[in-house]
Amino acid sequence: MRWVGCQVCDGVVEEPEVPDGGSAVCGRCGALLFRRRRRTVEITFALMVAAAILFAVANAYPFLAFEMQGQVTHTTLGSGVQALWEQGSRAVAGLVLFTTILSPASEILLLLYVLAPLHFGAPAPGAVVAMRWVSRLKPWSMMEVFLIGILVAVVKLADMAEIVPGVALWAFAVLIPILAGAAAFLDTELVWRRLGEPA
Numbered sequence: 109m110r111w112v113g114c115q116v117c118d119g120v121v122e123e124p125e126v127p128d129g130g131s132a133v134c135g136r137c138g139a140l141l142f143r144r145r146r147r148t149v150e151i152t153f154a155l156m157v158a159a160a161i162l163f164a165v166a167n168a169y170p171f172l173a174f175e176m177q178g179q180v181t182h183t184t185l186g187s188g189v190q191a192l193w194e195q196g197s198r199a200v201a202g203l204v205l206f207t208t209i210l211s212p213a214s215e216i217l218l219l220l221y222v223l224a225p226l227h228f229g230a231p232a233p234g235a236v237v238a239m240r241w242v243s244r245l246k247p248w249s250m251m252e253v254f255l256i257g258i259l260v261a262v263v264k265l266a267d268m269a270e271i272v273p274g275v276a277l278w279a280f281a282v283l284i285p286i287l288a289g290a291a292a293f294l295d296t297e298l299v300w301r302r303l304g305e306p307a
């Protein structure tokens with residue numbers, strides 16, 4: 109048996125069974141206790157598939173092309189990290205690698221690993237551990253900060269060089285709202301419940 113607290117009247121009530129898409133109200137004061145999102149697993153899973161494709165594109169294709177005195181330089185996410193490393197900014201290179209590549213990649217893969225089997229019925233082995241890591245990694249995914257940094261740099265460099273936005277930049281620009289949408293849409297409480305763990 110599970111208990112939930114009412115945020116309005118402070119009453120503690122036995123958690124009612126609520127189907128997906130339904131909501132539970134407090135028996136004492138009638139306030140909304142919680143809502144179960146409809147098809148949260150399916151929709152978040154679909155968003156994560158889109159995110160995985162966009163993430164692959166964002167890493168495989170150039171971000172920006174600079175043209176300066178007839179010379180064209182393409183920058184990818186990886187080459188940016190490499191350049192930082194070679195210039196001696198190793199800590200920054202490591203941080204960029206972790207916050208813009210490793211952490212979001214792990215988050216997307218782990219969520220796919222958790223959600224895909226749930227969508228088809230039974231949880232995957234180790235899904236509980238994977239789900240814990242998803243919440244641990246979340247604060248470390250900072251692609252949007254990186255994107256803003258890129259845009260600031262582009263504005264500053266615009267006078268010095270011809271700048272052509274690359275495919276990866278567009279992929280990134282679409283990826284960020286998709287990840288934000290998935291985070292907003294994922295009912296973690298429901299996922300934990302389906303995994304058979306208390307949230």
Ligand SMILES: [Zn+2]
Binds near residue numbers: 116137138
């Ligand atoms: Zn209440």
